[in-house]
Amino acid sequence: MLCRVRESGAGADGPGCGRWSNRIHGSYLRFPADLPSVRRRVVLRLRVRRLICAGTSCGRQNFV
Numbered sequence: 261m262l263c264r265v266r267e268s269g270a271g272a273d274g275p276g277c278g279r280w281s282n283r284i285h286g287s288y289l290r291f292p293a294d295l296p297s298v299r300r301r302v303v304l305r306l307r308v309r310r311l312i313c314a315g316t317s318c319g320r321q322n323f324v
Contacts, residue, residue, distance in 0.1 A: 275323050277315040285310040285322050 271282030290306040308324050 274313040276320040277318040279315040281311050281314040283312040285312045
């Protein structure tokens, strides 16, 4: 069984300054390990976006 979920947010608040950013720097895949569920193998595939902080004085230029 395959289940797909999609996040619809256009951006996120920067963790350093709290300023909203929707400038996408790139993305990559993550495969967090999980335990079997009801004796079935669970594969969690996450496409994670890297964003560029909109705050020029923020210490974190990129965040996930």
